[in-house]
Amino acid sequence: MAIRIGISGWRYAPWRGVFYPRELPQRRELEYAAHSFASIELNGSFYSLQSPRSWATWAGQVPREFVFAVKGPRYVTHMLRLRDTGAALANFFASGVLLLGPHLGPLLWQLPPSMRYDHDLLDAFLGQLPRDTDAALSLARGYERRRMKGRVALPPGPRRRLRHALEIRHESFDDPGFIRLLRRHRVALVVSDTPGRFPYAEDVTAGFVYLRLHGDTELYRSGYGDEALDRWAARIRRWADGGEPDDARRFLDAPPPRAKRRDVYCYFDNDAKVRAPVDAQALYERLAR
Numbered sequence: 001m002a003i004r005i006g007i008s009g010w011r012y013a014p015w016r017g018v019f020y021p022r023e024l025p026q027r028r029e030l031e032y033a034a035h036s037f038a039s040i041e042l043n044g045s046f047y048s049l050q051s052p053r054s055w056a057t058w059a060g061q062v063p064r065e066f067v068f069a070v071k072g073p074r075y076v077t078h079m080l081r082l083r084d085t086g087a088a089l090a091n092f093f094a095s096g097v098l099l100l101g102p103h104l105g106p107l108l109w110q111l112p113p114s115m116r117y118d119h120d121l122l123d124a125f126l127g128q129l130p131r132d133t134d135a136a137l138s139l140a141r142g143y144e145r146r147r148m149k150g151r152v153a154l155p156p157g158p159r160r161r162l163r164h165a166l167e168i169r170h171e172s173f174d175d176p177g178f179i180r181l182l183r184r185h186r187v188a189l190v191v192s193d194t195p196g197r198f199p200y201a202e203d204v205t206a207g208f209v210y211l212r213l214h215g216d217t218e219l220y221r222s223g224y225g226d227e228a229l230d231r232w233a234a235r236i237r238r239w240a241d242g243g244e245p246d247d248a249r250r251f252l253d254a255p256p257p258r259a260k261r262r263d264v265y266c267y268f269d270n271d272a273k274v275r276a277p278v279d280a281q282a283l284y285e286r287l288a289r
Contacts, residue, residue, distance in 0.1 A: 052096030067105035
């Protein structure tokens with residue numbers, strides 16, 4: 001069992017001189033952050049395909065036990081909207097993400113707010129996602145040669161499990177069938193705290209739990225006070241111990257199977273006022289007691 005508390009991204013100008021020491025070179029910010037937290041969401045992959053050199057550089061800047069959560073491309077989720085994604089997924093996995101090796105943690109797929117629940121479409125997409133690095137390499141070999149010329153890395157290595165998490169942002173996903181679908185594919189539903197902006201549910205749908213804390217009272221901006229952090233620490237302990245909170249909010253009125261233990265990944269995305277690193281450290285301290 002592992003409880004990993006971290007931050008969403010690490011390169012933010014307002015953090016310099018506040019979280020990061022003023023004299024720290026920008027090129028060493030990841031190294032500094034990775035020694036402060038057990039995990040970080042890597043967000044650049046959401047906006048564009050990254051280069052093999054970048055993936056290898058990031059892997060070389062973090063401690064041995066550190067893992068990244070990697071955000072899947074918005075080209076897949078927001079532009080293709082999960083349709084005809086075979087080539088795009090191949091390009092993504094061929095771009096060098098597997099160079100992270102043992103530092104590769106869960107893959108996050110964030111859906112756009114306008115995307116409604118479509119059982120058949122989502123079923124087909126989730127069925128395409130590779131469940132281990134061997135399957136990812138097999139998929140990656142179908143990359144688009146012209147588009148990816150000079151930008152491909154297909155590293156050999158031991159087979160490792162891949163985990164996937166899905167963040168939804170449309171009210172139509174409040175559907176018991178959606179939770180059954182995630183459980184069948186063993187994909188985690190992201191527990192996404194967005195001060196009432198987007199749907200919120202705590203259904204456990206995989207062998208791990210993935211949380212994104214976007215702000216306690218104001219999206220992306222507000223911090224989490226002592227009471228809120230105490231509450232999140234208590235909930236994380238219950239999930240990690242294999243259960244769930246007594247007041248868990250679910251889309252499906254059926255608890256998950258009891259587990260001996262679960263891994264929990266929790267990321268703070270309230271970065272606008274430099275709250276994310278402060279809140280992440282405060283939550284970690286509560287869980288370490």
